[in-house]
Amino acid sequence: MVYTFDLTGKTVLITGGYGYLGKGITESLLWHGAVVYVLGRTREKFLNAFKNHEKLDESLFFEPCDIADTSSIQKAFKSVTEKQGGFDVLINNAFYLQGSDPLKMTDQEWEAGVDGTLNSLFRCTREAIPYLIKSSAPRIINVSSMYGMVAPEFSVYKNFPEMQNPPHYGAAKAGVIQLSRYYASFLGDEGITVNTVTPGPFPPKPVQEKKEFIEELEKKTSLKRIGKPEDLGGTFVFLASDASGYITGQNIVVDGGWTIK
Numbered sequence: 456m457v458y459t460f461d462l463t464g465k466t467v468l469i470t471g472g473y474g475y476l477g478k479g480i481t482e483s484l485l486w487h488g489a490v491v492y493v494l495g496r497t498r499e500k501f502l503n504a505f506k507n508h509e510k511l512d513e514s515l516f517f518e519p520c521d522i523a524d525t526s527s528i529q530k531a532f533k534s535v536t537e538k539q540g541g542f543d544v545l546i547n548n549a550f551y552l553q554g555s556d557p558l559k560m561t562d563q564e565w566e567a568g569v570d571g572t573l574n575s576l577f578r579c580t581r582e583a584i585p586y587l588i589k590s591s592a593p594r595i596i597n598v599s600s601m602y603g604m605v606a607p608e609f610s611v612y613k614n615f616p617e618m619q620n621p622p623h624y625g626a627a628k629a630g631v632i633q634l635s636r637y638y639a640s641f642l643g644d645e646g647i648t649v650n651t652v653t654p655g656p657f658p659p660k661p662v663q664e665k666k667e668f669i670e671e672l673e674k675k676t677s678l679k680r681i682g683k684p685e686d687l688g689g690t691f692v693f694l695a696s697d698a699s700g701y702i703t704g705q706n707i708v709v710d711g712g713w714t715i716k
């Protein structure tokens with residue numbers, strides 16, 4: 456018997472699957488045979504991201520879901536289950552933030568950022584467990600950030616204050632790594648694996664236009680380049696597949712070597 460990366464027969468839910476990194480992850484999952492439901496707030500954004508995709512309405516679907524709202528999450532999971540008979544993999548990828556200034560951040564901004572980075576992921580995890588238990592190879596994959604592992608180097612932002620990484624983001628992303636370990640331990644008896652993927656610098660297109668800032672980021676990596684969404688897909692395919700069935704509670708860092716120094 457050989458365990459492969461083939462995702463045929465698996466249904467994967469990915470929050471924020473039409474975002475910058477989510478789209479690349481979704482494309483990799485589809486290529487490897489998964490049925491993918493992109494959970495998000497805006498069908499138009501989904502259709503815009505995948506308008507010419509050959510798998511659209513075949514194995515690629517949109518499901519309305521606001522991760523800020525428990526009842527919306529419950530509705531989405533129930534609806535996918537009614538349509539698909541259940542699901543095997545939940546990828547907690549979406550996030551939202553408010554505020555960035557470490558000196559002037561309001562309590563409300565702090566709470567909103569932690570809510571969008573950590574609490575929302577907890578809500579989705581809690582609501583998904585009763586469904587995942589019914590899968591023969593259930594998986595939860597959480598998305599953290601290198602700033603959940605190391606502090607930002609502020610010299611990088613000296614000439615780019617608008618790009619400064621906010622304090623609640625990294626604190627909450629560190630919580631994501633630990634929450635994965637917690638649920639990996641708690642759900643082991645159920646056979647549900649829970650792992651984290653930690654991306655490094657993957658600045659989106661508008662940020663890539665700030666050439667000097669990108670050079671600063673590139674210098675900080677060992678591979679001397681920023682990441683592309685397609686650099687991430689393989690890790691999610693692996694963690695969703697039968698090939699990773701004995702891996703749980705781990706954090707796979709995809710950062711070009713940013714965090715090793």
Ligand SMILES: NC(=O)c1ccc[n+]([C@@H]2O[C@H](COP(=O)([O-])OP(=O)(O)OC[C@H]3O[C@@H](n4cnc5c(N)ncnc54)[C@H](OP(=O)(O)O)[C@@H]3O)[C@@H](O)[C@H]2O)c1
Nearest residue numbers: 471474475476477521522523548549550551600654657658
């Ligand atoms: N890009 C990087 O350099 C980088 C580095 C490390 C980690 N990450 C992590 O990677 C993940 C994806 O980031 P990204 O760069 O692809 O960001 P992005 O393009 O902004 O995507 C975020 C996604 O989250 C969705 N979202 C926001 N609020 C939501 C809500 N209330 N309910 C449902 N969906 C919601 C957004 O949908 P709407 O457009 O509809 O709001 C969007 O699809 C995040 O967890 C991020 O922290 C990114």
